Amino acid sequence: MLKKRVVGVVTIKNGWAVQSFGYRHYLPLGKPECLVENLDRWGADEILVQVIDRSAANLGPDFELLERLGGLGLETPLIYAGGIRSESDGVKVIQLGADRIVVDTLLHVDLSSVRQLSDRLGAQALIASMPLSYQEGTIKWFDYRQRMSTSTSLEILNIIKSGVISEVLVTDWMHEGKPSGFDKNLLSKFPLQDVPLIAFGGLNTIEQMAILLQQSNVSAIAVGNFLSYKEHAIQKFKEQLADMPLRLAGYESKGSLLADV
């Protein structure tokens, strides 16, 4: 049986891993490689690395970071987000070790590149990032470059519906970093109910996670800030979610306790 996933998220700004609060305030955590290595060790089902200052400055993907992450020999599927402008950017990101890519700005500015990426890499490699909020009874889509929200356009919904993109990362950007903040309305009122969704932003309690994982349209939950407060955070969440359709928590070491003689 296909399991649902717990995705560990590392957010990066100015080259540093940060805690992000409401897409506005940031606290430094340290080197991205250290956090990514922890998630790999802890048995995350996927690791999402999102570099949040690439698109706004038109810097393109952070290839140097990807090379450094590639050097870690990760054994966990890696999802990369940040600065992807074109098909060739996406292909290079995959060649540097990412398994899937997330597009956000491209959804606003260049849907033809999204289609090209899908043709070249397959829809399964493509995730749409949609920072959403639920205001006055409607879903609003946030453009972080313009810092304004609009209704989800028919064009974007059609491209998702057509199967060009395999999953949508629904981020509750207003409640990001806020304990128990995730607004369930973002999923229940999402205009496309048969598209697999990854829920992210303000997820930190087991009760909250369990409710989301029981929804048929939720394929994964993603946790970022709240993994930073304790060791083995992924395993601990999974142990408490043992009755959910998740892969079991695992503890392992690649190192031997026996000395080489």
Added chain:
Amino acid sequence: MTCTTVGIVDYGMGNHTSVMHSFRDLDFRVRISADTKGLSSTDVLVLPGVGAFPSAMQALHQRGLVGYLQEQAREQRPIIGICLGMQLLASASHEHHFTAGLDLIPGEVTHLTHSKWHIGWNTVECVRQDPLLQASDGESFYFNHSFSYQGPAEYQVCVSRYPEPFTSVIRRGSVVGIQFHPEKSQAAGRKLLKNLVEGLGHA
């Protein structure tokens, strides 16, 4: 470090870095090459792959690797195809349009029947006795694909369910195809790759 050398076939469509690290972590020597001379001095060939079937076959043709891989299979060289690399082992694929494959394992690659794609961790079930795969029966691995192999039952070693069964591992002699990503499947993937390389390398 063992004396077994894994040759990763570089045709421009693979996630070579991840695959290379997996084999190195298992203490195998690794060579990444598009050069047939370089690949011929390795013990096991690995064909990784991420992307679409037609572009991948075109890339193999452009590098003169199609005939080489077919010849190596005839000579019983161990070959392991991973994800798209597994699909390339088949006779043909219907991704985008009909494209002939390497034809090392008879069968065709078609779109998944009950879903647009299959993404995430799923268990594999061995449907045929195979000493190289038996230890992985019931383990979970990471999948990320939209197409799957369809062919004679004699080549199907493992299936997975989503919810209907589809082929997740195929084998014909020393040629093995794996639909999932063992290099991204943590401990389960490491164990499977070790068993495969050691088993095929010493067969």
